[in-house]
Amino acid sequence: MMALVRKMLMRARPASRRGLDEKSHLAGFPNELAMEVDHDGSPVSKRPSEWLVCFVPGLKKQWWHRFTHPKHKHVFALKMVEDDQWVLFEPWWTRIMVTTLGIDEAVKFLRWGAVGSILRVTERIPGNGNQWRGWSNCSVLTSLMLGRSYWTWTPHGLYERLAAEDGVAPVELDSFLKEKLSSMTRRITEEALGDITTLKHLSPEAAFVELGRRISQMIFSSKYLSLYRFAISEAPRFPDAAKAFFDQGPRLAASSVRVLISHFFAREQFQDCDQERSARAFLSMLRGNRHLGIVMGCTSDPDESDLELRTKSVVDIFLRGAENLCGCEAEIRECC
Amino acid sequence: MRTSVAMNGSRNLIIEKVAAILCEERAKATNIESVVAKAGVDRDEVNATFGSMQALILEMVSDLFESVIEPLEDHAADRTVRDVLIEFGNRLAKSYSVSHLIALYRIVLTEATRHSGIGREFFDRGPGKLGMCLTEYLEFAARQFNQLQISNPRIVADNFLSLLGDNLELSDAMTASRTSSAKDHSVAVVEAVELLCRGIVAKGKR
Numbered sequence: 001m002m003a004l005v006r007k008m009l010m011r012a013r014p015a016s017r018r019g020l021d022e023k024s025h026l027a028g029f030p031n032e033l034a035m036e037v038d039h040d041g042s043p044v045s046k047r048p049s050e051w052l053v054c055f056v057p058g059l060k061k062q063w064w065h066r067f068t069h070p071k072h073k074h075v076f077a078l079k080m081v082e083d084d085q086w087v088l089f090e091p092w093w094t095r096i097m098v099t100t101l102g103i104d105e106a107v108k109f110l111r112w113g114a115v116g117s118i119l120r121v122t123e124r125i126p127g128n129g130n131q132w133r134g135w136s137n138c139s140v141l142t143s144l145m146l147g148r149s150y151w152t153w154t155p156h157g158l159y160e161r162l163a164a165e166d167g168v169a170p171v172e173l174d175s176f177l178k179e180k181l182s183s184m185t186r187r188i189t190e191e192a193l194g195d196i197t198t199l200k201h202l203s204p205e206a207a208f209v210e211l212g213r214r215i216s217q218m219i220f221s222s223k224y225l226s227l228y229r230f231a232i233s234e235a236p237r238f239p240d241a242a243k244a245f246f247d248q249g250p251r252l253a254a255s256s257v258r259v260l261i262s263h264f265f266a267r268e269q270f271q272d273c274d275q276e277r278s279a280r281a282f283l284s285m286l287r288g289n290r291h292l293g294i295v296m297g298c299t300s301d302p303d304e305s306d307l308e309l310r311t312k313s314v315v316d317i318f319l320r321g322a323e324n325l326c327g328c329e330a331e332i333r334e335c336c
Numbered sequence: 337m338r339t340s341v342a343m344n345g346s347r348n349l350i351i352e353k354v355a356a357i358l359c360e361e362r363a364k365a366t367n368i369e370s371v372v373a374k375a376g377v378d379r380d381e382v383n384a385t386f387g388s389m390q391a392l393i394l395e396m397v398s399d400l401f402e403s404v405i406e407p408l409e410d411h412a413a414d415r416t417v418r419d420v421l422i423e424f425g426n427r428l429a430k431s432y433s434v435s436h437l438i439a440l441y442r443i444v445l446t447e448a449t450r451h452s453g454i455g456r457e458f459f460d461r462g463p464g465k466l467g468m469c470l471t472e473y474l475e476f477a478a479r480q481f482n483q484l485q486i487s488n489p490r491i492v493a494d495n496f497l498s499l500l501g502d503n504l505e506l507s508d509a510m511t512a513s514r515t516s517s518a519k520d521h522s523v524a525v526v527e528a529v530e531l532l533c534r535g536i537v538a539k540g541k542r
Contacts, residue, residue, distance in 0.1 A: 104449045204537065233446035236364040261536070271538045277527070278536060284498040289467050296455030297448040313491045321535035322492045 040126040048123045051077040051089075052171055053142065054113025055159045069156035071116040075142050078109055083184045084223040089145055091138035102226035103180075107234055110173055118171040119162050123147050174238060182244035185227055189252045192218035196256050204264050204319060208282075211260060212311040215253050216286050220294070220302055224249070229295055254279040285314045347385050350377050351396055358436030365439040366446040368393055390447075390454045397440055397462040404428050405466065408473040417477050418529060421496065424470070425525035428500050433521055467493050492532070499528035 038045040055072040058065050065073050076090035078101075086106035090097040101109070110118070127147020136144070139158040143150035152158050162168050192214050199207040218224055227245055235242035257279035264270040288310070293299030302310065353375040358365055365371055368389045372382055379389075386392040407423040431437045440458075448455035467490070474489035 108449075229445065229449050232442060233366055233449055236366060269538055270536050273536060274527075277524075278531070281499050281528070281531060284501065285495045288494045288498045289463050290494070292463050293459050295445060295448065296459045298456035298459045310491075313488065314495060317492065317495050317532065317535065319535045319537045321531070321533045322487075322495075 042126075046125065048125050048147075049079050050120055050122050051079045051146065052110070052113065053077045053119045053121050053146070053162065054109065054116065055119075055155050056112050056116040059112070068154060069159075072154075072156035072159050075138050075155040075158060076109070077121075077142055077145060078106060078113075080106075080180075083188070084226045089142070091136075091141045096141060102222075102229075103184075104226050104229040104233065107177070107230055107238075110177070111234075111237065114173040117159060117163075118173065119159070120169045120171050121146055121162055121165075122167065174240060177238050177241035178244050181227065181230070181241040182248055184223075185245050185248035186252070188218060188221075188224055188227075189249050192221075193253065193256050196259055199260060200263050204269055205315060207260055207264075208315045208319065209312060211257065212282070212286055212315050213308065215257075215283065216307045216311050218253070219287060219291060220307060222301070225295060225301075232295075250283060254283055257282050282314075282318050285318060286311065288314075343385065346381070347395070350375075350382060350385055350392070351399065353377055354392065355396065355436045358439035359434075362436075362439050365443055368443050371439075371443075390457075393440060393444065393454065394457055394461055396436070397458060400431055400435060400437055400440075401462055401465055404431055405469045408469045411476065411480075417474075418533065420473065420477075421529045421532070422525055425496075425500050425528060426522055428466070428497075429521040429525050432501065463497070466497055470496065496528065496532050499532060500525065 053075065054077065055075050057071050058073045062073075076088065078089070079087050081087055081100070084102050086101045086103065088097060088099050088101055088106070088109060090109075123145070124147030127144075129144045129147055129149050135153065137153055139153055139155050140150045143152075143158055146162075148161075150158070152161060163170070193211075194214060196211070199210055202210065219228075227249065231242040231245040231249075254276070258275050261270060261273075261275045261278055265272065265275065290299060290302060290310070294301060354368075354372055354377060357371050357375045361371060361374075369379070372379060372389065372392070382389060382392055386395055404424070404427045407420050407427065410420070441462075444454055444458040470493035471490045474492055478489065
């Protein structure tokens with residue numbers, strides 16, 4: 001159906017370059033599907049995106065590699081669409097792979113890119129490429145995807161052309177990921193934690209249930225889980241990016257918990273304890289085995305009511321302990 | 337019989353060699369193939385003995401947790417729940433700190449991102465099994481000490497395991513060579529047991 005819509009729009013394109021807010025009337029097209037198109041003939045107007053174009057060596061030996069640049073034997077492009085969503089455009093010999101990836105998956109491609117070269121390139125809309133010259137290999141299709149004309153059929157040729165353009169910048173993956181992880185994680189954590197000072201007016205139980213709920217919703221969200229997987233599995237390769245995640249995520253959350261522990265200790269409602277360790281313990285309890293199961297891909301994400309129940313039971317044990325668990329066996333034996 | 341003994345010897349030798357490299361690598365290990373190669377073990381030998389690289393990982397985690405859960409299976413009447421939790425906790429903390437468990441955990445987590453299917457089996461044989469055994473022990477303890485009421489043994493078990501694994505990934509991701517003394521671990525385990533049993537609220541304020 002979508003293919004048909006696209007085909008119809010393509011046909012209508014010459015007639016549709018009439019400016020914004022005009023209806024495109026396509027012969028045989030149902031009225032309810034008639035849509036407004038912009039001056040480029042597109043149903044939605046999009047600003048040009050920035051792509052990370054990766055020029056890479058091959059992962060498997062191919063016969064044509066001997067004729068190509070040592071590090072630029074293949075090219076593909078990635079762009080970030082949300083904090084945790086990337087689009088991959090990779091021409092294969094047999095297909096063009098266009099798919100969305102989480103950051104933990106995208107980083108595999110970025111690492112491959114860093115072995116060769118990565119350029120940050122802004123696509124052109126509507127672009128000035130055309131397909132008269134035929135033979136669409138990965139360089140050609142990537143050129144087309146970026147809205148450039150293609151005078152070169154080799155990835156390295158395209159690399160040289162793009163690298164020479166004004167406004168095109170090489171990407172240092174380590175610092176790029178560190179900056180992204182830091183800003184993304186900080187935003188997610190700050191949004192989730194909210195204003196902690198208001199919790200000080202509540203009872204210890206109400207305050208910890210509320211803070212626990214906020215932290216649980218954060219750590220079990222798909223965005224955070226993806227960042228977490230990234231930080232664990234890529235820590236040896238990108239230690240600064242992983243550190244940025246832990247600083248802006250778990251450590252920031254732990255410091256909020258510590259603020260509450262310190263507050264209730266000052267009011268003599270809590271025992272004297274190692275506040276930092278206790279804060280980490282609370283976070284750890286909120287994660288539990290469930291979190292481990294999810295990141296290992298064997299348990300589904302908990303729903304809201306499940307999270308609520310988990311949080312309440314964690315707070316209960318954190319504040320008062322598992323009642324009757326230890327120390328009463330002797331009394332029980334005596335009674336019996 | 338001789339073949340079975342030889343196979344067992346080969347199995348243990350491979351596990352020993354791979355474990356030694358994993359202990360060295362710890363947070364740096366994210367790929368079992370490279371670890372096996374560094375250990376000087378032939379890939380075909382691993383496949384012949386275990387069936388696959390993934391099966392090797394699963395055997396290793398099963399072996400490790402067999403010894404960790406031993407205290408939970410000892411149902412001697414003179415041992416309190418606190419004693420058992422501390423012994424179990426010490427064994428688990430030791431596994432986290434000195435064994436190749438962290439490296440296995442990291443490899444599986446990386447594999448899980450590739451959707452290779454090992455995550456579920458690893459979880460069932462590792463953390464999942466620990467949770468199940470601890471839950472069963474707490475249920476047993478509740479029956480043995482008739483009036484010992486544990487409202488939800490599964491949740492208590494989950495919380496205790498979380499306390500023992502406190503910030504496990506964080507510390508190891510940041511400092512690959514981090515080592516702490518056995519004393520640190522036993523203090524941390526006692527603190528975890530205390531928190532689990534008594535909570536943080538001051539006496540008289542409960």
